[in-house]
Amino acid sequence: MTETVVFEARDPEVNYLNADYGVRSWLFTKDHKRIGLLYLASITVFFGLGGLAALMIRLDLLTPAGDLVGDDTYNKLFTMHGVVMIFLFLIPSIPAVIGNFALPLMIGARDLAFPRLNLASWYIFNIGALFAAWALLAGGIDTGWTFYTPYSTMSSNSNVLSGAFGAFVTGFSSILTGVNFIATIHRMRAPGLTWGRLPLFVWAMYATSIIFILGTPVIAITLLLMMVERAFHIGLFDPALGGDPILFQHLFWFYSHPAVYIMILPSMGVISEIITCFSRNRIFGYSFIAASSIAIALIGFLVWGHHMFVSGQSANASLIFSLLSFFVAIPSAIKVFNWTATLYRGSVSLQAPMVYALGFIGLFTIGGLTGLFLSTLATDVHLHDTYFVVAHFHYIMVGGALMGYLGAIHFWWPKMTGRLYNETLARIAAIIVFLGFNLTFFPQFVLGFLGMPRRYHVYPDEFQVLNVFSTAGASILGIGYLLPVLYLIWSMRYGPKSEANHWGAVGLEWQTSSPPPTENFDHTPVVTSEPYDYSEPVEVKRVA
Amino acid sequence: MIGRFSLLPEQASTVAGQVDALYFFLVALSAFFSVMIAVVLFAFAIRYRRSRAREVVPTGGGFLALELTWTIIPFILVMIIFGWGARVFVTMRTPPDDAMQVYVVGKQWMWKAQHIEGRREINELHVPVGRPVKLLLTSEDVIHSFYVPAFRVKQDAVPGRYTSMWFEADKVGEYHLFCAEFCGTAHARMIGRIVVMEPAEFQNWLSGGSGSGDMLAGGEKLFEQLGCRSCHQAETGARGPTLAGLFNKQVQLADGRTVVADDAYLREAILNPQAAVVAGYQPIMPTFKGQVSEESLLQLLIYIKSLQAPKVAGADAAAGSGKAHAMLPVHGGQG
Numbered sequence: 001m002t003e004t005v006v007f008e009a010r011d012p013e014v015n016y017l018n019a020d021y022g023v024r025s026w027l028f029t030k031d032h033k034r035i036g037l038l039y040l041a042s043i044t045v046f047f048g049l050g051g052l053a054a055l056m057i058r059l060d061l062l063t064p065a066g067d068l069v070g071d072d073t074y075n076k077l078f079t080m081h082g083v084v085m086i087f088l089f090l091i092p093s094i095p096a097v098i099g100n101f102a103l104p105l106m107i108g109a110r111d112l113a114f115p116r117l118n119l120a121s122w123y124i125f126n127i128g129a130l131f132a133a134w135a136l137l138a139g140g141i142d143t144g145w146t147f148y149t150p151y152s153t154m155s156s157n158s159n160v161l162s163g164a165f166g167a168f169v170t171g172f173s174s175i176l177t178g179v180n181f182i183a184t185i186h187r188m189r190a191p192g193l194t195w196g197r198l199p200l201f202v203w204a205m206y207a208t209s210i211i212f213i214l215g216t217p218v219i220a221i222t223l224l225l226m227m228v229e230r231a232f233h234i235g236l237f238d239p240a241l242g243g244d245p246i247l248f249q250h251l252f253w254f255y256s257h258p259a260v261y262i263m264i265l266p267s268m269g270v271i272s273e274i275i276t277c278f279s280r281n282r283i284f285g286y287s288f289i290a291a292s293s294i295a296i297a298l299i300g301f302l303v304w305g306h307h308m309f310v311s312g313q314s315a316n317a318s319l320i321f322s323l324l325s326f327f328v329a330i331p332s333a334i335k336v337f338n339w340t341a342t343l344y345r346g347s348v349s350l351q352a353p354m355v356y357a358l359g360f361i362g363l364f365t366i367g368g369l370t371g372l373f374l375s376t377l378a379t380d381v382h383l384h385d386t387y388f389v390v391a392h393f394h395y396i397m398v399g400g401a402l403m404g405y406l407g408a409i410h411f412w413w414p415k416m417t418g419r420l421y422n423e424t425l426a427r428i429a430a431i432i433v434f435l436g437f438n439l440t441f442f443p444q445f446v447l448g449f450l451g452m453p454r455r456y457h458v459y460p461d462e463f464q465v466l467n468v469f470s471t472a473g474a475s476i477l478g479i480g481y482l483l484p485v486l487y488l489i490w491s492m493r494y495g496p497k498s499e500a501n502h503w504g505a506v507g508l509e510w511q512t513s514s515p516p517p518t519e520n521f522d523h524t525p526v527v528t529s530e531p532y533d534y535s536e537p538v539e540v541k542r543v544a
Numbered sequence: 545m546i547g548r549f550s551l552l553p554e555q556a557s558t559v560a561g562q563v564d565a566l567y568f569f570l571v572a573l574s575a576f577f578s579v580m581i582a583v584v585l586f587a588f589a590i591r592y593r594r595s596r597a598r599e600v601v602p603t604g605g606g607f608l609a610l611e612l613t614w615t616i617i618p619f620i621l622v623m624i625i626f627g628w629g630a631r632v633f634v635t636m637r638t639p640p641d642d643a644m645q646v647y648v649v650g651k652q653w654m655w656k657a658q659h660i661e662g663r664r665e666i667n668e669l670h671v672p673v674g675r676p677v678k679l680l681l682t683s684e685d686v687i688h689s690f691y692v693p694a695f696r697v698k699q700d701a702v703p704g705r706y707t708s709m710w711f712e713a714d715k716v717g718e719y720h721l722f723c724a725e726f727c728g729t730a731h732a733r734m735i736g737r738i739v740v741m742e743p744a745e746f747q748n749w750l751s752g753g754s755g756s757g758d759m760l761a762g763g764e765k766l767f768e769q770l771g772c773r774s775c776h777q778a779e780t781g782a783r784g785p786t787l788a789g790l791f792n793k794q795v796q797l798a799d800g801r802t803v804v805a806d807d808a809y810l811r812e813a814i815l816n817p818q819a820a821v822v823a824g825y826q827p828i829m830p831t832f833k834g835q836v837s838e839e840s841l842l843q844l845l846i847y848i849k850s851l852q853a854p855k856v857a858g859a860d861a862a863a864g865s866g867k868a869h870a871m872l873p874v875h876g877g878q879g
Binding site: 376453 | 548549552567573578589592614622652685687703726816
């Protein structure tokens, strides 16, 4: 049923999307671009599921008595929201979709180093994800995505085992992706593409892969230990069996704090690509941005104890973790300053990806600064486990990571599909997301400072006003997310065809046709200049 | 107080003002940097917009002096914040010596508080104004967290161990008590109130209520019932070390360690005696795990702490015979 057409001189109409047809050609593909799209399909479904749970939560919190669902259902909803959004959406989002699609193109490679492993990672992800989704939907899990012991091992009556097993399995797809990226970046760069000329998105993928490889095995082991205690009553974390519940928190956060950087570093890489392209300017402080990605990845492994200032951890440990947490703030600040300076004396155009990127900088700045409140010992004691924390990490993981992801989708969409979406609609959607997001989550900072704890199904009356604002914002945000789904799907069929280099960008991925051929480039590109060299006007090529 | 909408939380403890000062400093700092970045971004986006047809002269590349400036200034700022936060935190974690002690046990889904004088309460805690109060916390099941927003204090109650927190209320009134660590179905209903009273009024309250006896008497009764005294008597040749004057003293263990006999140590010694055998004694004590509830354990601790050191030294001599533990109460002299 498939016809593979090979031309000596390539037919310009044949690309990776139409070189092969049929379900088999997708399910058995080893093409990194197609695997990226497979991931896109998978995680979009899970984003919908996680978003639906969020919507239910916000609706329920409209009233202090939580009239929509019961206590247990509410607990299962926020667990579903957390598990799905973190393990099944945010962690794979940019690395597995954009990284898979764009990384080989950006370094002038034919594919990733291990194409079969890449396909395997998608299957492993889906097996784990379906397991987790089944556990969450059929009966549910009520532990929160954090699975804290001894609640998860000895007290909860929900599907903890199958849910944790699902998360455990998806971890292996992360590890495979990390291994693949690191090998590819080391071994498959085009001639002349030295480390100092790597696009910053590639640096970000490299830093993320380090965390994938070093961190994911720890969460896998931790979840496994938790499952062993729950299933066989072997005392590891439950004090009634001689275990230590705080040990679980140490192990859990050793991965789960760096996991935040798995979500945000790729977005930072995306922002560097978009800001330069739409400012027609070299990145300001290339080596500082590249080095700060690696610094964040490494220091990020040494700050996990800031989740445990009131857990009973010793005061001395808390002092050290607080100090180290402030060190992570510095490289993030460096990035924001350098991005801002990149606009200076550029030629700025506010097209949709750039609107997302500027939105990212705004939301990430607020998310990062409010992180200072939580690394500060005295204020964290009050704010820990309140809505302040909820607001803070949503500014980072939704305001930051998700804005970066949407920016990336809009930036590389013409390359991925060969089609253009409606620019006006896209800009409007970006602004709706930005406004809706702030209306949803800014009131939650105030709620947290007032003392409203997180994971509360019912709450005292005086917190209602701010909760109503938050729910109103969430409905606006929902529209902002729905809009791109609609016009992007529309563009796949009806959108005007894109040129090879729609944005006039200098990256290698823009030097091949849109969509690219299966083998990416007709001739291996040779790199002779630094990245983001916009000193010469870039011509918008029609055909590669 | 409770039930009134406001954008600022009530301040009702000595530490609340210190926390808020730091909080608002951080708010000001964050607002300054957010606005600065937003203004600069907008200014650049307008000033250098593409529609202004002109020769493109890219800059970029970076300037070392500028990079160092915006590395060093944030570094100095965050070190100031760290130091400030640490200083207030150390205050929060160091209870004054004269703090009044209250025992709190969390369980799904209620807070049980017990005053030394005997008064018990559920989902309420009465304290006097202007006097430091130290809470010793534990949990009977999963992790909970004792959170009083108006006091700006929070501490997890962890099963299997004691944690502590302290505060000094400086304003009479009623304040929210929340469980801040997710603990299952009715987590959001594991709430209560803190009632801060004038000292005289508090004394009145303390002596009222159901007369279940004070914790000390309860502890002494348990000490007899469980047969503790048969081994731990303050006499030479006893099978177990004497407990008189033990609290907060250094103890030499059989495995060479030296530990301080604090609440956590005493708890461990009762529930898991083999983990910390005192040097010179046989590991013959049976475990009392499952036989004493967290509340009984607290009463035992209070009783043990009350035992005064004997006037004559030499009570902790060599080990006894090492036979099986006898459950018969032996009326030894209280030191």
